[in-house]
Amino acid sequence: MSKRTLVTSALPYANGPIHLGHLAGAYLPADLYVRYKRLTDQDVIHICGSDEHGVPITIAAEKEGVSPQDIVDKFHEQNKQIFKDFGINFDYYGRTSSPVHHKTSQEFFTKLYEDDIFVQKTEEQLYDPEAKMFLPDRYVRGTCPNCGYEDAYGDQCENCGTSLSPTELIDPKSAITGDIPETKETTHWYLPLGDFQDRLEKWLETRENWKPNVAGQVKSWLNDGLEDRAVTRDLTWGVPVPLDEAEGKVLYVWFDAPIGYISATKEWAEQQGDPERWKTYWQDEETDLIHFIGKDNIVFHCIMFPATLMAHGDYVLPKNVPANEFLNLEGKKLSTSRGWAVWLDEYLKDFEPDLLRYVLGTILPETKDSDFSWEDFQNKVNSELADVLGNFVYRTTSFTENYFDGKVPELTDPTKKDRETLSQIATQKEKISKAYEEFKLREAIAETMNLARIGNKYFTELEPWHTRKDDRQTCGNTLHVCLQVTAALSVLFDPVLPNKMAQLRKELNIPGKPNWSDISDSILPRGSTINKGAILFEKIEDEEVETQLQKLCNRAEKQSDETNYEPLKENMEFDDFMKMDLRAGKILEASHIENANKLLKLRVDIGLETRTIVSGISNDFDPEDITGQKVCVVANLAPKKLMGIESNGMILMAEEEDGSLKFVETDAEPGSPIT
Numbered sequence: 001m002s003k004r005t006l007v008t009s010a011l012p013y014a015n016g017p018i019h020l021g022h023l024a025g026a027y028l029p030a031d032l033y034v035r036y037k038r039l040t041d042q043d044v045i046h047i048c049g050s051d052e053h054g055v056p057i058t059i060a061a062e063k064e065g066v067s068p069q070d071i072v073d074k075f076h077e078q079n080k081q082i083f084k085d086f087g088i089n090f091d092y093y094g095r096t097s098s099p100v101h102h103k104t105s106q107e108f109f110t111k112l113y114e115d116d117i118f119v120q121k122t123e124e125q126l127y128d129p130e131a132k133m134f135l136p137d138r139y140v141r142g143t144c145p146n147c148g149y150e151d152a153y154g155d156q157c158e159n160c161g162t163s164l165s166p167t168e169l170i171d172p173k174s175a176i177t178g179d180i181p182e183t184k185e186t187t188h189w190y191l192p193l194g195d196f197q198d199r200l201e202k203w204l205e206t207r208e209n210w211k212p213n214v215a216g217q218v219k220s221w222l223n224d225g226l227e228d229r230a231v232t233r234d235l236t237w238g239v240p241v242p243l244d245e246a247e248g249k250v251l252y253v254w255f256d257a258p259i260g261y262i263s264a265t266k267e268w269a270e271q272q273g274d275p276e277r278w279k280t281y282w283q284d285e286e287t288d289l290i291h292f293i294g295k296d297n298i299v300f301h302c303i304m305f306p307a308t309l310m311a312h313g314d315y316v317l318p319k320n321v322p323a324n325e326f327l328n329l330e331g332k333k334l335s336t337s338r339g340w341a342v343w344l345d346e347y348l349k350d351f352e353p354d355l356l357r358y359v360l361g362t363i364l365p366e367t368k369d370s371d372f373s374w375e376d377f378q379n380k381v382n383s384e385l386a387d388v389l390g391n392f393v394y395r396t397t398s399f400t401e402n403y404f405d406g407k408v409p410e411l412t413d414p415t416k417k418d419r420e421t422l423s424q425i426a427t428q429k430e431k432i433s434k435a436y437e438e439f440k441l442r443e444a445i446a447e448t449m450n451l452a453r454i455g456n457k458y459f460t461e462l463e464p465w466h467t468r469k470d471d472r473q474t475c476g477n478t479l480h481v482c483l484q485v486t487a488a489l490s491v492l493f494d495p496v497l498p499n500k501m502a503q504l505r506k507e508l509n510i511p512g513k514p515n516w517s518d519i520s521d522s523i524l525p526r527g528s529t530i531n532k533g534a535i536l537f538e539k540i541e542d543e544e545v546e547t548q549l550q551k552l553c554n555r556a557e558k559q560s561d562e563t564n565y566e567p568l569k570e571n572m573e574f575d576d577f578m579k580m581d582l583r584a585g586k587i588l589e590a591s592h593i594e595n596a597n598k599l600l601k602l603r604v605d606i607g608l609e610t611r612t613i614v615s616g617i618s619n620d621f622d623p624e625d626i627t628g629q630k631v632c633v634v635a636n637l638a639p640k641k642l643m644g645i646e647s648n649g650m651i652l653m654a655e656e657e658d659g660s661l662k663f664v665e666t667d668a669e670p671g672s673p674i675t
C-alpha cells in the first residue's frame with residue numbers, strides 16, 4: 001500500500017444545481033471511500049471544486065441574460081453548501097476561476113509549449129457569421145459520426161462517450177442561431193495524443209483492479225488510434241492562452257479543468273500553512289491518485305489528462321479511475337432540461353441526508369446503469385434502516401436501560417452462540433475493509449447491514465425478554481453481545497451514515513473521534529453506562545412518497561409544456577429528396593457490440609440483399625425482442641465504420657419527447673421502395 005492517497009471527484013460545472021445523478025456518479029462514492037480511509041488513519045485528502053469555464057457556462061449565462069461570472073459565483077457557493085449539507089466532506093473545494101488555477105494551468109501550457117509538445121495548426125473551423133464567432137464544443141450540435149446520435153455536442157457525444165471535434169459532426173448546427181455554420185480559418189495548439197499512444201498503453205497495462213467497464217472503454221479508444229486534440233479555443237471566457245499570438249483564445253476547458261485538481265491542492269496546502277505540501281500528493285511516487293467520475297468523463301481522465309501529465313513529466317499518474325455508469329430515475333434517464341431529476345437542495349427540505357446516502361449507496365451504478373425510485377427509497381429506509389439497524393439498536397439500548405440500569409452487563413461463561421456472534425464483528429470488519437479498498441462500495445454497505453442483521457437475529461433468538469426473569473446471566477450475556485455489535489456498527493456504518501452514527505456513539509457514551517482500529521468485540525468496557533436509546537430512523541409513510549412522485553411529475557409536465565418539438569428543418573428541393581433510396585426491410589438478427597453501450601449490430605433483409613447495419617437503439621430495445629421487426633431503411637447511405645463494424649444504411653426511428661425511440665414500421669415486403 002502506498003503512503004498516501006489523493007482522491008479527486010469530478011469538478012461539477014458551475015452552471016446548475018447538483019442532482020441525484022451527479023451524487024451517485026462521483027461524489028457519494030468518493031466520500032464513502034475517503035471517509036473509510038480516514039477512519040483507518042490512512043493519509044488521504046479529497047479534492048474537488050467548481051469547473052467554471054467552458055461553453056456550458058457561457059451558454060447558461062446567455063440564456064439567463066447575465067454574465068458568466070454571475071453564473072459561476074451563484075452556483076459555486078450554492079453547490080459548495082449543498083455538498084456540505086449532504087455530508088460530502090471535501091478537504092478542499094476550489095474553483096477554476098481562481099488566480100492560482102489560472103497561473104497553474106498557464107504554467108502547464110507554457111511548459112508543454114516550450115518542450116515542443118504541441119502541434120500548431122491553422123485549419124478551417126465552424127463559424128457562425130450571424131453571431132460573429134467560432135463555434136467550439138457545445139456551441140455546435142449535430143449527428144455523432146460514431147453512433148449516429150443526432151444531438152451530439154461539438155466536443156463529445158453524450159450517447160456513446162466519444163470525444164469529438166465540431167468539424168467531425170454530421171449536419172452541424174449552431175447552438176446560438178440554429179444556422180448551418182460556415183467554415184473559417186483559425187490557428188490552434190493541439191496535443192498530439194498519437195505520440196503518447198505507446199506510453200499510455202504501457203501505463204494502462206500496469207494498472208490493476210480497474211473496473212471492466214472503464215478498462216474496456218479505454219481499450220476501445222486506443223484500438224481506434226488516438227488523434228490530435230486541440231487544447232485551445234476561440235472564446236473569451238476561460239484561462240487566456242499565455243502566448244502573444246493567441247489573443248482572444250483560451251485554454252480548452254478539458255485541458256484546464258483536470259489541472260484544477262492540482263490548483264485546488266495547492267490552495268489547500270496554502271491553507272494548511274504548508275504551501276509546498278501539494279507536491280507530495282502530486283509528485284511523489286508514493287501517492288495513489290484516484291479519480292472518481294461518471295462514465296462520460298472517462299476519456300478525459302484516462303487518456304487526455306494522463307497524456308498531459310506524461311508530457312509535463314513531473315507528476316504521478318492515476319492509480320485507478322473507478323468511474324460509475326449512469327443512475328436513472330423512476331425508470332427514465334435523468335434530464336435537467338426535461339425536469340426529470342431530484343435536486344439535492346429539494347431533497348434536503350424533506351428528508352435527512354443519511355437516508356439518501358444509504359439508499360443511493362446500495363444502488364450505486366458501479367458496473368451498469370441503475371435506477372432510483374421513491375418506492376425503493378421508502379422500502380429501503382423502512383425495511384433496512386428502520387426495521388433492521390434502527391430496531392436492533394433501539395431494542396438493545398432500551399433493554400439495557402430498562403433492565404440493567406443502562407450499564408453494560410458482564411460477559412460470563414459465554415455460549416458458543418455468544419462467541420460466534422461476537423466473532424462476526426471481526427469477520428464482517430475484514431469483508432467491509434476489503435470491499436472499500438477494492439471500490440466495491442455497494443458490497444461494503446451490504447456487508448455492514450449484514451452485521452446489523454446478524455445482531456437482530458441473535459437478539460430475537462435469545463429472547464432476553466424471557467431470560468431476564470429466570471436467567472439473569474444468560475440475559476446479561478445476550479445484551480453484552482448486542483451492545484458490542486451495536487458499538488461496532490456505530491463505527492462500521494460511519495462512512496455511510498455519519499450523522500446517525502455520531503448520534504449513536506453519543507448514546508453509547510463512546511467519546512472522541514471514531515477509528516476503524518477501535519472495532520473489536522470489546523469496544524464498550526464492562527460496567528460502562530449508556531444513555532437511553534432514541535429511535536434512529538422514522539419510517540416513511542406512503543403519502544410522503546406520493547408527494548415526491550407528484551412533485552417530480554408536476555415539474556416534468558411543466559417543463560415539457562415549455563419544451564417544443566424540434567423546429568422544422570429548412571425546405572429542400574424535390575430532387576434532393578429523390579436522391580434518397582428508402583426501402584422496406586426486416587431485421588433478421590440483432591446483437592450487442594462489445595464496449596458500445598448504445599449500439600446494436602443488425603442483419604437486415606432489404607429484399608435485394610441482406611445488409612449489416614449498426615444502429616444506436618440498444619437503450620430502447622433488447623436484441624432478442626426485435627428479430628422479425630419490420631423497418632424502413634435508408635438504403636443508399638454511404639457505408640460508415642462504427643466501432644470497427646461497417647454499417648450499410650440506416651434504420652428510420654421516431655424519437656418521442658422523452659427521448660425514447662420507436663420503429664417506423666411498414667407492412668410492405670422487404671425490398672419495396674418507399675416513395
Ligand SMILES: [Zn+2]
Pocket residue numbers: 144145146147148149152157158159160161162
Ligand atoms: Zn455517439
